[in-house]
Amino acid sequence: MSGTLFEKVWALHRVGTLADGRDQLFVGLHLVHEVTSPQAFAALRERDIAVARPDRTFATVDHIVPTTDRHRPLRDDLAEEMLAALQANTAAAGIPLFDEQTHRQGIVHVIGPELGLTLPGMVICCGDSHTATHGAFGAIAFGIGTSQVRDVLATQTLAIEPLRVRRIWLEGELREGVFAKDVALHVIRTLGVHGGVGFAYEFAGPAVDAMDMEARMTLCNMSIEGGARVGYCNPDETTFAYLAGRPYAPSAGDWDAAVAWWRSVASDADATFDDEVRLDVSALAPVVTWGINPAQAVAVDESVPTKGTGAAIDEALAHMQLAGGAPILGTPVDVAFIGSCTNGRLSDLEAAAEVIRGRTVHPRVTAIVVPGSQQVDAAAREKGLDAVFRAAGFDWRLPGCSMCLGMNPDRLVGDQVCASSSNRNFKGRQGSPSGRTLLMSPAMVAAAAIAGAVVDVSATGGPT
Amino acid sequence: MSAGVSQVSGACVPIPGDDIDTDRIVPARFLRCVTFDALGDALFRDDRDRSGDTPHPLDDARYSEATIIVSGRNFGCGSSREHAPQAVVRAGFRAIIAESFAEIFAANSLAIGLVCAEVDASTREELFRRIAADPAIRVELDLAACRVRADGFEAPVRLPDAARIALLDGSFDPLTELLANHDAVARVAHALPYLAWTSR
Numbered sequence A: 001m002s003g004t005l006f007e008k009v010w011a012l013h014r015v016g017t018l019a020d021g022r023d024q025l026f027v028g029l030h031l032v033h034e035v036t037s038p039q040a041f042a043a044l045r046e047r048d049i050a051v052a053r054p055d056r057t058f059a060t061v062d063h064i065v066p067t068t069d070r071h072r073p074l075r076d077d078l079a080e081e082m083l084a085a086l087q088a089n090t091a092a093a094g095i096p097l098f099d100e101q102t103h104r105q106g107i108v109h110v111i112g113p114e115l116g117l118t119l120p121g122m123v124i125c126c127g128d129s130h131t132a133t134h135g136a137f138g139a140i141a142f143g144i145g146t147s148q149v150r151d152v153l154a155t156q157t158l159a160i161e162p163l164r165v166r167r168i169w170l171e172g173e174l175r176e177g178v179f180a181k182d183v184a185l186h187v188i189r190t191l192g193v194h195g196g197v198g199f200a201y202e203f204a205g206p207a208v209d210a211m212d213m214e215a216r217m218t219l220c221n222m223s224i225e226g227g228a229r230v231g232y233c234n235p236d237e238t239t240f241a242y243l244a245g246r247p248y249a250p251s252a253g254d255w256d257a258a259v260a261w262w263r264s265v266a267s268d269a270d271a272t273f274d275d276e277v278r279l280d281v282s283a284l285a286p287v288v289t290w291g292i293n294p295a296q297a298v299a300v301d302e303s304v305p306t307k308g309t310g311a312a313i314d315e316a317l318a319h320m321q322l323a324g325g326a327p328i329l330g331t332p333v334d335v336a337f338i339g340s341c342t343n344g345r346l347s348d349l350e351a352a353a354e355v356i357r358g359r360t361v362h363p364r365v366t367a368i369v370v371p372g373s374q375q376v377d378a379a380a381r382e383k384g385l386d387a388v389f390r391a392a393g394f395d396w397r398l399p400g401c402s403m404c405l406g407m408n409p410d411r412l413v414g415d416q417v418c419a420s421s422s423n424r425n426f427k428g429r430q431g432s433p434s435g436r437t438l439l440m441s442p443a444m445v446a447a448a449a450i451a452g453a454v455v456d457v458s459a460t461g462g463p464t
Numbered sequence B: 001m002s003a004g005v006s007q008v009s010g011a012c013v014p015i016p017g018d019d020i021d022t023d024r025i026v027p028a029r030f031l032r033c034v035t036f037d038a039l040g041d042a043l044f045r046d047d048r049d050r051s052g053d054t055p056h057p058l059d060d061a062r063y064s065e066a067t068i069i070v071s072g073r074n075f076g077c078g079s080s081r082e083h084a085p086q087a088v089v090r091a092g093f094r095a096i097i098a099e100s101f102a103e104i105f106a107a108n109s110l111a112i113g114l115v116c117a118e119v120d121a122s123t124r125e126e127l128f129r130r131i132a133a134d135p136a137i138r139v140e141l142d143l144a145a146c147r148v149r150a151d152g153f154e155a156p157v158r159l160p161d162a163a164r165i166a167l168l169d170g171s172f173d174p175l176t177e178l179l180a181n182h183d184a185v186a187r188v189a190h191a192l193p194y195l196a197w198t199s200r
């Protein structure tokens, strides 16, 4: 069969057509966390329905966990209630929960891949919009709401309409100091925050082939910020090498068959796409957001738009307290946050550590590192990265979502400006209604932490 | 199956702007809950608290009877939190008319029977004009005919076919149908090689 990965994987998981015309789709892996699941479990209890496939369901706790003190009960009553509910719900259903004691806890989109739960050719769902992260492995992975979490728990299927596929062909070699995060922000600013609505994004081309798995995850992670619910890369040798030896990856006896099947689901050379966009990334500079959605971004050597060029621009400039037309370079920052499912993996922490080694955080800046998972934390410590960050004046925290969305105690205060490696710069996103977020790569965040302002990590090799 | 929704009519509240994200619709701190019950008050909380001297439309007495929200392009972008449409419903709204919707938001809304109807920019502008002239104007959303009507003004609205059918016949909550197909589900699962692979 010839086609795109999307078409092939969709067809393999399609159960049938529902009365209203939607497809019923089987879900190979369902990931669950504490925020979007309690109401779904409650709905099953109300109707006396059991969880259909606890063996294909895995849970973790990430959004609400504090990053300093995790003694139970958690100090925040509401957070404690949510964690307790997740523990009770998963225990009752026989769903594995990767909590702190397992040493596998972490952000749901970090632990799925690192445990080898995420595999090519799967349909993967989670009550979280950044589920597309798992698409880096050649899975169709997408975020769902709580009612659909209920449907998947009850039936391991859901009602959904297929998407069209846009191939985003990326050519050229990234310059030193330019990362997948910059590519993701570049794609979004090029196609707009709603440019991807109705599409799955297939990221392909030499620049994607050259990326390691963690970079591909960063790229797919931000698909939803461009409106695309699904983003994926075709599985290749890089994918297979990453998966080999992971705890839940196929064992040696199944490995060859698995690789053969994974190859078979990749998009064929003669596949046709509903749309195609080609971008050359070889001249790309680091990208920084200046506004209140991820498409409001400029290259670090550019200026923010001038006032009076559109209501959305004026609203964003006003919230960000930026003078229209000013260079983004030199914008002072108060907080530096390195973490999140976009950029909280080992390679992200390594890239940031390279920048700060032997340097000191600017006195005005509060800088924190929140590893994406307990395993990232352990691997980073083994390499001595925690010591590098601490010596520079960063706080090294326990894993979770943290300041990506401020559901735990880590929040901006007042109108602080945060250089952040996360994925959303919406008003109020980082926990303070007037807080201001500048999205950028982890290396750029590290450089901003040292300089106390936005600097170009690619030009200077880091601040001096 | 729930009762179908063939039309929604009532007063409207205009919420101007494009790309209104779910962090604005329900700020993250209100997600610290295990039920959706108390979310009505969280709707647009930060925008409302920070609106200054001119009240946010949701706190504007002229729109206090509204059951329909009218807004711009890409409404509900951002996170997958169903808390957003849940808050809209719990605050007393039954439909949203916008130039377009983010996909997950539209799916979440459909699952709970909240109507998301798309209109052209010109229709949205006309509705804004008419609501400004008469905040109590009754707007009628006719899902069978795919039309919006307001005091003599009439224009087409768009909904994905499946969503429209599901709303009309009350099958927008698909769980019963999904459960009924367990044999077909088992066949699909059986054919997926990865479910049989053992891990190390």
Ligand code: SF4
Binding pocket: A062, A063, A107, A108, A109, A128, A130, A340, A341, A342, A400, A401, A404, A405, A422, A423
């Ligand atoms: S790190 Fe941020 S974007 Fe990722 S799952 Fe957590 S809250 Fe969502």
